[in-house]
Amino acid sequence: MTEVIRSADELREKVAGWKRSGMLVGVVPTMGALHDGHLSLARAAREQSDRVIVTVFVNPMQFNNASDLEKYPRDEAHDLALLDSEGVDVLFAPGVDEVYPDGFATTVSVSGITEPLEGAFRPGHFDGVATVCSKLFGMTQAGRAFFGEKDWQQLQVVQRFVRDLNIPVRIIGCPTIREEDGLAMSSRNVRLSATERATAPVLHAVMQAAASDMRAGKPVQTALMDAQAELLEAGFRDIEYLELRTVEGLRPAPDLSQPARMLAALWLGDVRLIDNIAV
Numbered sequence: 001m002t003e004v005i006r007s008a009d010e011l012r013e014k015v016a017g018w019k020r021s022g023m024l025v026g027v028v029p030t031m032g033a034l035h036d037g038h039l040s041l042a043r044a045a046r047e048q049s050d051r052v053i054v055t056v057f058v059n060p061m062q063f064n065n066a067s068d069l070e071k072y073p074r075d076e077a078h079d080l081a082l083l084d085s086e087g088v089d090v091l092f093a094p095g096v097d098e099v100y101p102d103g104f105a106t107t108v109s110v111s112g113i114t115e116p117l118e119g120a121f122r123p124g125h126f127d128g129v130a131t132v133c134s135k136l137f138g139m140t141q142a143g144r145a146f147f148g149e150k151d152w153q154q155l156q157v158v159q160r161f162v163r164d165l166n167i168p169v170r171i172i173g174c175p176t177i178r179e180e181d182g183l184a185m186s187s188r189n190v191r192l193s194a195t196e197r198a199t200a201p202v203l204h205a206v207m208q209a210a211a212s213d214m215r216a217g218k219p220v221q222t223a224l225m226d227a228q229a230e231l232l233e234a235g236f237r238d239i240e241y242l243e244l245r246t247v248e249g250l251r252p253a254p255d256l257s258q259p260a261r262m263l264a265a266l267w268l269g270d271v272r273l274i275d276n277i278a279v
């Protein structure tokens with residue numbers, strides 16, 4: 001049975017016991033409303049650690065938009081049932097006061113790679129992510145932490161501060177899990193209407209097509225502009241970015257001379273979608 005723990009002290013005791021027996025602890029940080037993408041991380045953690053903690057915490061500090069925070073889907077009973085079926089040892093689900101008690105005054109802030117893309121459109125978002133992940137690493141004392149490539153920039157940010165601050169955790173990136181039609185799984189997908197849900201997979205299809213055009217020699221900027229036009233035509237709105245960036249350092253990639261990633265954020269109705277693929 002997956003045990004639910006809400007207090008950091010109680011978690012510390014539990015983990016201390018495991019560590020005394022020489023066990024390697026894996027953690028999967030999430031905001032709940034779990035889907036197969038999250039569960040793939042739990043499975044990776046299960047395979048690569050002796051004990052697995054999945055954290056569920058809808059972190060107010062990483063939301064730059066009050067209505068997004070308020071509308072964020074939550075269903076702890078369902079999450080618990082899924083984690084139980086995956087053999088997860090502990091669901092750590094602290095309240096906001098447990099994570100940010102009175103007097104809390106510290107921010108972990110990464111410069112450089114946090115500036116473009118998500119950082120440009122979600123001010124403060126990565127400060128919230130880096131701060132809460134630092135705390136979760138401290139609270140869980142995990143030796144390994146599993147993150148999805150779905151949030152590619154987030155994965156780079158976490159790797160950066162863990163290296164910079166000598167936090168003794170190994171960060172493991174795991175591939176994006178998609179629906180059969182190509183839509184990247186996301187907790188926010190449940191907010192799409194039936195029509196929007198039918199349109200949503202066009203994002204991945206258009207990105208794949210643009211990537212293959214680039215590989216075939218189409219200039220990067222032309223491929224990206226054509227892709228944007230197709231997305232707007234399909235019914236997406238407000239394309240915040242659709243860019244090609246270097247894997248190393250997330251710099252704008254003018255061509256395919258080094259490993260690159262295509263990343264996108266845009267809106268479908270009132271749902272913001274993000275995706276990224278290797279090019």
Ligand code: AMP
Nearest residue numbers: 030031032037147148150151176177185
């Ligand atoms: P979230 O609950 O959205 O904050 O995500 C928690 C973790 O699950 C993050 O490391 C995400 O990158 C990862 N994740 C979310 N969606 C997917 C997906 N479709 N495939 C793989 N990992 C995912």
